[in-house]
Amino acid sequence: MKKIVLLILLFSIQAKAQLGKSMFTKDPIVNLENFDVQRVYWGYYLGFSSFDFKTDYKTNVDNGMSIDVKGNTGFNVGLVGVLRLHEYIELRFEPGLYYASRTLTYAQFNTERDGLREVKATYIDFPMLIKFSSLRTGNVRPYLVGGLSATLNLSSNSKSKDDNLQQKFRVKPWTQNYQLGFGIDLYFEYFKFSPSIRGVFGLKNELIPDADPNSPWTGNVESLKTRAVLINFTFH
Secondary structure, three states, rough: OHHHHHHHHHHHHHHHHHHHHOOOOOOOOOOOOHHHOOEEEEEEEEEHHHHHHEEEOOOOOOOOOEEEEEEEEEEEEEEEEEEEEEEEEEEEOEEEEEEEEEEEEEEEEEOHHHHHEEEEEEEEEEEEEEEEEEOEOOEEEEEEEEEEEEEEEEOOOOOOOOHHHHHHOOOEEEEEEEEEEEEEEEEOOOOOEEEEEEEEEEOOOOOOOOOOOOOOOOOOOOEEEEEEEEEEEEEO
């Protein structure tokens, strides 16, 4: 995540240096003055993500049965369709492809084969979002965004008969989430650029337990729910 923050900082500095008087002065030249009058418009986004799990246990984990989850930086790409409902409100459909991975470490094992699971995921996400924009000031317009999404995990291993005993970590193929975030619209001469940061919060348990109800990997886990941070760079 440090690399992501550094990338955003460098981009912001470069944008400010390039735009100068056209955006960041008291009386900027107004770009794309009628852009937000459109009823429907389109775009695409690229970005980064870090996926995690929120873990709930059946019993106290002081006995060394805890799971340490580390999210690794992933990559996002997708399309955007926008329907303007009001001067300050938009309905947005943002289907996307997410490449993510998590490293799960089980404290009770002494060997890497048993105590480490690399959980990779390829998600197809279908979010329906509401965007609430503030009043535009020059070429800058902050906004809040939130909504619900359904996500298909193409790497869930849900149909596998093997489980953690054979080093197969399994989760359900479909999950439901809600998203909350904020961003800023920057109006350039030929396009609108919208960086944003969002949180993703899983609503249901995603774990498929092992065949053995006393499995040291899943036996004490009540639920695993997705938690993620998305940083998207959207172009319209």
